[in-house]
Amino acid sequence: MKLGINKTLLPLKLTLFFFSAAAYSILPYLTIHMKDIGISDIDVAVLYTILPLAVVIAPPIVGFFGDKIGNFTRVLKICVFLTAVFHSLLLAVPRNYAKKVYPETSVLIDGKTLEISWLPCEENNLTSYSRISNKKKVDVKLFDCERTCQNFCSSLTPHCNEKNSTWELKGLVANFTSLSEGSARMPLSFYPDPCTRQFDAQVFRLEEDCSVKCQAQTDFLQYCKYEIGSNRLLTNSIYFVIRMLGYMAISCVFIMLDAQTIQMCKMEEELGHTGAYGRQILYKTLAQAVISPLVGLVMDAITEWTGKTNYVAPVIIADFFFLVTFICICFITEDIGLPKNANTWKGLKKVFKNISMIIYLVMMFVCGCCYGFVEAFLFVYLKEDLHAPIYLLGLTITTGALVSIPFLYYSDWIVNKVGMVNVIIWALIMYGVRYVGYSYITCAWYAFPFEALEVFTIFLLRVGSSKYIQVYAPAGTLATVTGLSGGAHFGIGKASGGFIGGLLKSQFNTTAIAFRVFGIGAFTCGIIYAIFHILYGRKVDKKMLEVKANMEKPLDDIKGEEDKKNVDKSMSTNHKCDNEDQPNHNNKMPPKIINKTNNVLK
Incomplete structure (x- = not known):
């Protein structure tokens, strides 16, 4: 393979890298920012259910104008600018006071016994004891301790962590030996x-003559109440409006860049240059793997220096990358070359009359459901159920991205060999393998092999679906069909996945079973799509290619064919008239002479 720099695609590569760097500088930290400004868990869940629907509203509209104009550059610049503005304005959202109020609790640790005591909750002049949670594994946070020994935490290693005169006990077995109103005793296991x-559970004990009595906060008890400040409506309303506009803008940029990348690669390949789509989005993946962990390190350093979580740093870094992205777009001089006089609405009608394209959009919706579920609940599952450290959560993103890089470099070759539809089928099957695997792991580190399957479920799926759109989208509807696919995957699908996943998690009281249900569903859809494609879909796709070829045929060629038909018809009429004027013995001419005469006429 000849190595070299494609100067035409270089600005596009830089645009993809820096925009992805800007997006992943801020997107991973928006959820914890919402919590810090006082948005409750319920409001966060509602927002994340509604938010992906913005993908359905904005991109098809922008894509329609992009198709009509025939040039994405102007629309792209506006969307990048709006993305930076709206995400920066999130820092100006007024804070609201919100917190969980737990009963006043104390813990006494003596020998190999732990005793928890708590006072009743007071609300509306009524006094009642907080109920015990149903958790079998609980955590206890200790502070304001009175102790007869200094290094009691070392006796409980590795289940005890000390930081800033605060001690955290992780993974206590909630197997109490005595229980009464306001107190419970359990072994230190x-x-x-x-x-x-x-x-088997491990029983620990403190050193002889060592006892610890502390104030505590624990999930062994349910909280008394959830206090919400008076600014809840104001905070939620302003945040929702700004976040929705920002999400619409950033979704438009992602989809417009995908459409532009597809078209530019197609034009470059027609000229005999290298323009593989997978090698272009490789730069997005590289930014995703590198930038987000580095921004996290910067945030940790600033937080340690200032004493509180600071979100100005990621916003400033993101705005810098957005500016560089805007500059790079200015250097994309290649004309996208979309037909401006194509009937987009007519093409859309033909798309929705085609059963193969409808099934494709349905399968992208299913993939979006799986994607939305893992985005919402994977970190929760790893952290709460499997007690994963925070840095491990970041490594899962890096692992999936790094493993995919060599596959993305050769992705066009892989997709051409395997087939576009087969790549989507394999993505669904691998979603099944990945999620069923998650449901059975007992250690967070065991998630990494399943994270590597993102090669199929995210990255190759993106290439395969983009190639499918490139081949089967009717003339003049490239960005519009891309918007429909993006809306099905990142819009309705992603929102539905988070909502359905929340219902399953609530119904079964465990995230593992929810993963298993999603995995079985994805595997089933993959098998159904494979059967449909083998029995019927191939014929429909072939017919769609013929229809698209007729739609994209140049007007001069059509006129030329019509003129040729008219000439042939005229010559045939003249020839018929000449034969009628000739004597009948001409009809008895030898076959060779007749053939020569016909050749001359042709």
Whole structure:
């Protein structure tokens, strides 16, 4: 393979890299920013259910104008600018006071026994004791401790962590030996680390003559109430409007860049240059793998220096990358070359009359459901159920991106060999393998092999679906069909996945079973799509190619064919008239002479 720099695509590569760097500088931290400004868990869930629907509203509209204009550059610049503005304005949203109020609790640790005591909750002049949660594994946070020994935490290693005169006990077995109103006693036993392949609870004890009495906060007890400040409506309303506009803008940029990348690669390949789509989005993946962890390190350093979480740093970094992205777009001089006089609405009608394209959009919706579920609940599952450290969560993003890089470089070759529809089928099947695998792991580190399957479920799926759109989208509807596919995947699908996943998690009281249900559903859809494509879809796709070829045929060629038909018809009429004027013995001419005469006429 000849190596070299395609100067035409270089500005596009830089645009993809820097825009992805800007997006992943701020997107991973928006949820914790929402919590810090006082938006409750319920409001966060509602927002994330509604938010992806913006993908359905904005991109098809912008894509329609892009198709009609025939040039994405102007629309792209506006969307990048609006993305930076709206996400920066999130820092100006007024804060609201919101917190969980737990009963006043104290813990006494003596020998190998732990005793929890708590006072009743007071609300509306009524006094009642907080109920015990149903958790079998609980955590306890200790502070304001009175102790007869200094290093009690070392006796409980690795289940005790100390930071800033605060001690956290992780994985306590909630197996109380005595229980009464306001107190519970249990052995000082901890669940073992599942990554060590030990299954029996481990009993610890403090040193002799060592006892600890502390104020505590624990999920062993349910909270008394959830206090929300008076600014809830104001905070939620302003944040929702700004976040929705910002999400619409950034979704438009992602989809417009995809459409522009597809068209530019197609034009470059027609000229005999290298323009593989997978090698272009490789730069987005590289930015995703590198930038987000680095921004996290900067945030940790500033937080340690200032004493509180600071969100100005990621916003400033993101705005810088947005500015560089805007400059790079100015250097994209290649004309996108979309036909400006194509009947987009007529093409859309033909798309929705085609059963193969409808099934494709349905399968992209299913993939979007799976994507929305994992985006919403994977980190929750790893952190709360499997007690993963924070840095491990970041490594899952990096792992999936880094593993995909070599596959993306050769993705066009892979998709051409495997087939566009087959890539989508494999993505659904691998979603099934990935999610069923998640449901059975007992150690967070075991998630990494399944994270590597993002090669199929995200990255190759993106290339395969883009190639499918490039081949089967009717003339003049490239960005519009891309918007429909993006809306089905990142819009309705993603929102539905988060909502359905929340219902399953609530119904089964465990995230593992919800993953298993999603996995079985994805695997089933992959098998159904494979059967449909083998029995019927191939014929429909072939017919669609013929229809598209007729739609994209140049007007001069059509006129030329019509003129040729008229000439042939005229010559045939003249020839018929000449034969009628000739004597009948001409009809008895030898076959060779007749053939020569016909050749001359042709």
